[in-house]
Amino acid sequence: MSETVTITDNKTGKSLECPVLRGTYGAPVIETKKLYSELGMFTFDPGFVTTAACRSAITYLDGEEGILLHRGYPIEQLAEHSSYLELCYLLLHGELPTQTEFENFRAELNRRNLVHEHLERFYAGYRYDAHPMSILIGVTGALSSYYHEALDINDPEDRILTAHRVIAKMPILAAHCYKHSVGHPFVYSRSDLTYVENFLNMMFSVPCRDFTPNPVAVKALDLLMILHADHEQNASTSTVRLAGSAEANPFACVAAGIVTLWGRAHGGANEAVIRMLEEIDDVKNIPQFIDRAKDKDDPFRLMGFGHRVYKNFDPRAKIIRKACHELLDELEGIDLPMFEIAMELERIALEDNYFIERKLYPNVDFYSGIILKALNIPTSMYTVMFALSRSVGWISQWLEMMDDPDFRIGRPRQLYVGSETREYVPIDKR
Ligand code: CMC
Numbered sequence: 001m002s003e004t005v006t007i008t009d010n011k012t013g014k015s016l017e018c019p020v021l022r023g024t025y026g027a028p029v030i031e032t033k034k035l036y037s038e039l040g041m042f043t044f045d046p047g048f049v050t051t052a053a054c055r056s057a058i059t060y061l062d063g064e065e066g067i068l069l070h071r072g073y074p075i076e077q078l079a080e081h082s083s084y085l086e087l088c089y090l091l092l093h094g095e096l097p098t099q100t101e102f103e104n105f106r107a108e109l110n111r112r113n114l115v116h117e118h119l120e121r122f123y124a125g126y127r128y129d130a131h132p133m134s135i136l137i138g139v140t141g142a143l144s145s146y147y148h149e150a151l152d153i154n155d156p157e158d159r160i161l162t163a164h165r166v167i168a169k170m171p172i173l174a175a176h177c178y179k180h181s182v183g184h185p186f187v188y189s190r191s192d193l194t195y196v197e198n199f200l201n202m203m204f205s206v207p208c209r210d211f212t213p214n215p216v217a218v219k220a221l222d223l224l225m226i227l228h229a230d231h232e233q234n235a236s237t238s239t240v241r242l243a244g245s246a247e248a249n250p251f252a253c254v255a256a257g258i259v260t261l262w263g264r265a266h267g268g269a270n271e272a273v274i275r276m277l278e279e280i281d282d283v284k285n286i287p288q289f290i291d292r293a294k295d296k297d298d299p300f301r302l303m304g305f306g307h308r309v310y311k312n313f314d315p316r317a318k319i320i321r322k323a324c325h326e327l328l329d330e331l332e333g334i335d336l337p338m339f340e341i342a343m344e345l346e347r348i349a350l351e352d353n354y355f356i357e358r359k360l361y362p363n364v365d366f367y368s369g370i371i372l373k374a375l376n377i378p379t380s381m382y383t384v385m386f387a388l389s390r391s392v393g394w395i396s397q398w399l400e401m402m403d404d405p406d407f408r409i410g411r412p413r414q415l416y417v418g419s420e421t422r423e424y425v426p427i428d429k430r
Pocket of ligand 1: 304305365
């Protein structure tokens with residue numbers, strides 16, 4: 001017998017049997033599609049706390065248990081054995097690649113790793129001190145102008161080509177944001193380097209000096225990118241899906257995702273963490289900041305703590321915390337006093353009842369900023385790094401949505417609480 005939940009309108013006595021859908025894992029989902037047509041009602045769920053907006057086979061996370069799976073593979077195993085590029089393939093295609101598939105994938109990305117020379121002129125329109133995220137939003141959106149008329153989003157081949165273009169070009173756009181801010185010449189992509197080496201080369205090489213990426217930095221950045229690659233239906237991914245549901249240009253959809261990611265409640269948190277640690281300045285000041293975070297009359301929150309879904313340790317945070325310690329041990333001559341502040345802040349917060357009761361654990365962004373700082377990536381670039389890593393997640397979710405038999409434009413409803421109908425009063429009579 002099929003599982004249902006009955007919703008009854010006590011006022012009219014009318015009832016609706018709603019099917020209960022079960023996925024591979026996770027809470028069962030009540031299908032309410034007919035709620036309006038049968039009972040004339042909508043559901044009300046601000047912040048989408050209990051609303052499943054789509055079916056997805058890409059990523060699963062269990063916030064109570066602290067589990068994160070990509071295409072069924074635990075994040076811990078991917079972090080230990082895989083690479084960012086292999087994960088890109090997995091997210092896009094659903095399976096890990098064979099050696100040949102992987103080589104073909106790399107070769108395809110290498111064919112796409114140039115941007116039109118004219119695109120470089122867009123950067124010139126931005127002031128030298130423009131926030132790199134504002135530049136990234138603009139230049140990613142501008143990619144849509146190069147791939148619009150000829151791009152048929154209903155053609156599966158065009159769609160996968162779009163995904164490859166996004167993965168191949170985002171490192172270029174991101175590195176150029178940094179080069180613009182320091183006034184250095186843009187560096188072209190190199191196909192002889194790995195994905196991460198190439199990105200670091202575009203960031204840090206200059207015509208007057210050779211640059212050899214430090215293998216320790218390459219490994220740490222690859223890990224960081226794995227941990228940020230996808231995270232199911234978060235705010236930026238949902239933005240990409242919503243924009244995509246209107247059949248908007250996919251590069252513009254990715255730009256919309258970047259807009260959302262910039263918010264400090266989302267990807268902007270990694271930058272906010274470092275700014276907060278700088279403001280704390282000394283371990284002795286931590287209690288005062290903890291008190292502020294607990295004060296309901298103070299809008300201050302401990303950046304890098306808490307998560308909408310994880311009510312247990314964020315599994316990515318566990319991995320990155322360990323990597324953070326290892327990196328600081330391995331990188332010679334690195335002295336990050338803020339790491340000491342971060343560790344003490346973490347210790348105090350984890351023992352404090354306010355944080356324990358609300359299940360506020362350090363999230364991935366609490367540590368990612370420290371790793372990026374150790375890699376000499378400037379603070380204002382942190383959210384760009386997040387966007388670069390997440391772009392594969394966005395485009396994989398877009399691909400999945402475009403292929404979904406339930407595909408239709410997203411159109412949330414509302415609970416209207418404004419004025420009742422009233423007569424217009426001319427301005428001289430008001
Ligand atoms: N510091 C102090 N109190 C907090 C914090 C924090 N970081 N986060 C939540 N709370 C309190 C909040 O005041 C509320 O208390 P009360 O029940 O007494 O009113 C309670 O915890 C629940 O908070 P909420 O705002 O209902 O939780 P949410 O699920 O809507 O928000 C969040 C999740 C991540 C936006 C929030 O925890 C936050 O603002 N954290 C700091 C920013 C941050 O680190 N963001 C990165 C998220 S991970 C990266 C990503 O996926 O984007």
